[in-house]
Amino acid sequence: MTIAQSTEFPRPEPVGHGPGVVGTPDEFAELLPQTRRALLHRLAVGQAEGRAPSMTGAVVRDGRAVWTGARGAVAGEAPHGDVQYRIGSLTKTFVAVLVLRLRDEGRLRLEDPVGRHLEGTPVPDATIAQLLSHSAGLAAEPRGPWWERTAGELRPEPADLFDERPQRLPAGRHHYSNVGYALLGALVERLRDGVPWGEVLRREVLEPLGMDRTTLRPEKPYASGWAVHPWADALLPEPAEDTGLMGPAGQLWSTLQDLCRWAAFLLRGDARVLGAASLAEMRTPAVPPESGTWDAGYGLGVQLLRREGRLLVGHQGSMPGFLAALWADAEEDVAGVVLTNCTSGPAAGALAADLTGIVLAHEPRIPEPWRPLTGPLDPELLALTGPWYWGANPHALRLRAERGLELTPLSGAGRSSRFRAEEDGTWTGLDGYYAGETLRVRRDRDGAVSHLDLGTFVFTRGPYEPSAPVPGGVDPEGWRD
Template structure:
């Protein structure tokens, strides 16, 4: 484990101690993750008479959803499904078969938040047939795509999707494809070894009540799993881009993109594909919160700095666990800001240097740079505006694919003179020329014959 400065460690521990005391958590353990590994951890309170450590298990609740989503994205990357596929394509026989896989991943399908009947988080669950038989048209609460409506049911459905396409249980698929490759060997559906008992803390007295922990059956993909600091540190690093080939980093970045904003309050929260998003302390964080009776959990990462943090508590309520994690992350970056990567010369492929420099969209100057990985970066020369990165399509036609910003998904094509000199760029019908409104380029609408005048 990489060491942090004593002053930083004290500040982090004090924040954990304050939250455990004011939130009245029987125990609380937290950690900071940097460069793909545990950088610091601390704990307060007790589990069976001892301080919890990095291998003490807690229920992680809805963080389970993120692990299920990883398998769904693996299936997509393998070509086994498309995110635009209706559910009926893979799991026929439901009352909501027209919802897409993307709707379910991003909680935008309008499905009910909880399964019908007794509250699933405190009740033993049945199998898929039992769950599906209870999900009629009345469980559709909103038009698909209209709004963000968190649906535990949707992830029960995704668990069944994974089971059918993998020919095994959702849990076995998560174990084989996510937990094992990331080294999350303590993460499990039922606790073994050292683990915390979940408690409800009385609101007006310092007494506790044990909470039950049942097998949720078909609803288990929504929040069944238990984990520990060591394992969640690996997943926190994964969300930040240290993917260990479980998914391509581009796919994890896609999971972190906002599919929908939570419009129920200030626009500070959203949801991607299996990941929650939050803007806190000026940082754009990605990860997930989790709660089950007796437990609270959160993991969040700032992809911009590579710093992540997590926390686990065995209390039903009272602990501001998302605020705690955001504060730990911000404290680590404030007291020990990560150093920027060292600059080193990087080779440039033949023909790329001549693309760089000044280009104009109409009269507006833009700079085109080559990035160290051979991608291109196009952005206004001054001020804000449309900026995007591009990677080569590799089809031999001098074409580049927009990766982010306004031009995400659009194609940039380089047009050259007969001697090979770049003449103009065609980007989604916008023509960029070396000089403003070059009359020798196919500027839309043409260029006035009289040229520029005073």
């Protein structure tokens, strides 16, 4: 096989034109030369040490591809951003978005047992949330021979996916299950009136995002999948089967360009597909760690990784002949994508994470300029801001855009949360300890603000203020020396 070496693609390519994703190649901000060289060096080392026939990589920042590169060859030529690779379990992120769309439409609830919507499943009590987060305790793989290398016709019916013991562990523990995502694909088809999940994906997600090179079956130009001999520089072709009912676990083929669009979507959302709030929900750890701390976890359809003090979200994927990885840092609005066509060898996940780290190390994110709030200020809302005390622990309440609030501790340990304004005059916690909890402003008989009630916690204007209804009361003699 002829190996053609490439440095970088001529310019970063546009990743789409949806909300939050900007325009044409001329608008891309160039990375510094030393940053570009460091990225190319990391990709080159990954391809050479991993002995990959070809490898492509990209960095997405601020909704656009800012760097793309490639090494090796596909059909004797350097791969470009429109060459398809199989992306394996990255497929699961697409399926999860389809399920969240159904939830946002009111067609299902995440706490619903799957049997409520999907008849005949041998695990009817597994909830949709558990299937999304791999916490239903289901078997990791379907019944029968190695599903990734055999035709889907071997398992023509959903019942053919399970053996006599479909549940391996009690529900609640994380246990990765490819077969669980086969059920989610079937669920999508059932609630979309029998339309195949791949067609639903094309209509509802891929077309709106401009991802016309993401398909169930390979379409030219595409890379062939190879196994690399462990002790010799020799190649063996791998099969590329249609996995049938197991497709939602890892069937998709995609390109670097399309996955840059997908990374931008996962970071920012798109009102035509799924909003930022639902994507933030996907990024929230869904299963508690079995130890006190965690370096890797799982949300709703996405993997979570703590790396060098940063939280990355995305997924890794593997199928015979292919490895893929997409890791995104939502706080820094940057993502790395890597695609390669060999079964094993390259550490695609570490490489994709390193691409994001290189950009942040060489060119730290420049924050958005501060701007004042727009629109008329509500004097009563502004009067709520400032110091509040939970017992003797001082906190600050700040006013944010769209009547939102943010509560942060001012000293010692404390709990921070942001809050979304609701139409009934309350606020709902968006993150941290108070996520989902209700913040209410309580008033006295004269209508003056008495205290804040946050999920039964009382916040007062003074530390243990005697006039406020502090649970358990305040010693009548007050503070003393």
